[in-house]
Structures are given as structure tokens and as C-alpha cells.
Amino acid sequence: MLKTAIRKEYKGLRAQLSHSDILKKTDLLLIQFQKLGFENIHTILSYQPISQQNEIDVENLVRYLQMQFPELNVCYPKSNFSDNSMEAILEEEESEFQLNDYFIPEITTGKIIAPEEIDLIFVPLLAFDTEGFRVGYGKGFYDRFIQKCREDVLKIGVSFFAPVDQIDDRNSNDIPLDFCITPEDIYAFQ
Ligand SMILES: Nc1nc2c(c(=O)[nH]1)N(C=O)[C@@H](CNc1ccc(C(=O)N[C@@H](CCC(=O)O)C(=O)O)cc1)CN2
Numbered sequence: 001m002l003k004t005a006i007r008k009e010y011k012g013l014r015a016q017l018s019h020s021d022i023l024k025k026t027d028l029l030l031i032q033f034q035k036l037g038f039e040n041i042h043t044i045l046s047y048q049p050i051s052q053q054n055e056i057d058v059e060n061l062v063r064y065l066q067m068q069f070p071e072l073n074v075c076y077p078k079s080n081f082s083d084n085s086m087e088a089i090l091e092e093e094e095s096e097f098q099l100n101d102y103f104i105p106e107i108t109t110g111k112i113i114a115p116e117e118i119d120l121i122f123v124p125l126l127a128f129d130t131e132g133f134r135v136g137y138g139k140g141f142y143d144r145f146i147q148k149c150r151e152d153v154l155k156i157g158v159s160f161f162a163p164v165d166q167i168d169d170r171n172s173n174d175i176p177l178d179f180c181i182t183p184e185d186i187y188a189f190q
């Protein structure tokens with residue numbers, strides 16, 4: 001399937017989920033995530049969900065990591081729509097989030113963390129395939145950002161749905177995930 005068709009289908013599938021479906025699937029995702037073990041995680045890049053789009057809220061996954069790594073640095077993306085780039089901003093006590101034009105609650109100010117410092121990224125997506133490639137909103141923000149990260153950065157996708165068989169129009173910029181968590185399974189790639 002082509003990315004445009006996948007985007008359309010999975011936006012539709014998400015839109016059909018009820019509030020209680022979402023709560024249940026989000027709980028199941030945490031249970032799956034807890035099966036993974038991590039070592040030496042200091043800094044992560046999380047995201048705030050676009051709730052109008054029924055994006056997955058990964059807050060509970062972040063809290064779970066914070067229990068294991070009490071000193072965890074949690075960053076959030078700040079997008080620049082003029083060049084489709086983004087920066088990781090460290091969340092601190094005084095951090096504020098403001099809805100941007102795309103209904104993303106974006107962190108407003110804070111310390112910029114170098115991509116090389118990030119150990120783990122929760123990657124938002126619309127769909128993924130059986131090899132770990134993903135379809136996002138089609139602007140390449142995450143592919144551009146991940147390119148600047150360390151080779152060993154853990155890229156973890158989260159999806160309410162099982163993978164599609166194959167994304168037929170993937171390109172040389174597409175960086176595959178290491179894991180994708182769904183309410184039913186953990187997919188490990190490579
Ligand atoms: N929660 C969240 N934060 C994120 C992302 C994301 O996917 N989810 N991003 C991942 O890249 C970056 C922002 N990128 C975006 C890229 C394109 C559109 C966009 O085109 N939105 C459409 C609405 C979706 C639609 O097509 O229906 C639009 O408003 O036209 C939105 C965000 C950084 N922060």
C-alpha cells in the first residue's frame with residue numbers, strides 16, 4: 001500500500017475509536033511496554049498527543065520509565081514548520097505547553113537538548129509495517145531529527161493497530177523503528 005492510502009485509512013480507523021476504546025487500549029499498551037527492559041536511559045524524547053486525532057498518550061509509559069530512572073530527563077519536540085525541523089526541549093517544573101496551529105500542545109521555552117544526548121524516542125505514527133517502517137503526517141519531521149541522533153538511539157513507535165503488510169513507497173530517508181508497541185504485542189525489528 002502507498003503512504004497516502006495508509007494515512008487516509010488509519011486516520012479513519014483512529015477516528016472511529018470511542019473514548020473507552022482509547023482508554024482500554026492505552027492501558028494495554030502500558031502492559032506491553034512493561035515487558036521491555038531498558039538499561040542506562042538518561043534522556044528521552046516524548047510527545048504530547050494531538051487529541052483531536054486520537055493520537056496515543058504516552059504519559060504512562062514515561063511515568064513507568066521515571067520509576068526506573070528517577071533522574072530521567074524528559075524532552076518534548078518543538079516544531080519549526082518553515083523547514084519541517086524540530087528540536088528537543090527539556091521539560092522542567094516551569095515548562096508550559098501551548099496549542100500550536102496543528103492542535104499539538106507544544107512546549108514553549110526551555111533548554112534545547114542535543115539530538116546526540118537522547119537515548120530513547122517515542123515516535124508518533126499513523127501506521128507501521130512488518131519491517132518497522134512508519135507512516136506519519138508526511139512532513140518528515142522525525143526522519144530529519146533521528147538522522148541527527150546517535151546510531152544506538154532507541155526508536156519506539158506506539159500504535160493502536162497491528163502493522164500493515166508493507167509500505168510500498170518508502171524512501172531512503174525513512175528510518176525504521178527498533179520496536180513498535182501495540183495493545184496486543186511488541187514488535188521488535190532488525
Ligand atoms: N503529537 C505529535 N507531535 C508532533 C508530531 C506528531 O506527529 N504528533 N510531529 C510529527 O511529525 C511533529 C509535528 N508535525 C506535524 C506535521 C504535519 C502535521 C499536519 O500536516 N497536520 C495536518 C492534520 C492532519 C491531517 O492531515 O489530517 C494538517 O493540519 O493539515 C501536523 C504535525 C512534532 N510534534
Ligand SMILES: Nc1ncnc2c1ncn2[C@@H]1O[C@H](COP(=O)(O)OP(=O)(O)OP(=O)(O)O)[C@@H](O)[C@H]1O
Nearest residue numbers: 134135136137138139140141142143144147173174
Ligand atoms: N532526512 C531528511 N532530509 C530531507 N528530507 C527528508 C528527510 N526525511 C524525510 N524527508 C522528506 O520529508 C517528506 C515526508 O517524508 P515521509 O513521507 O517519509 O513522511 P512521514 O514519515 O510519513 O512523516 P513524519 O516523519 O512527518 O511523521 C518527504 O518529502 C521526504 O523526502
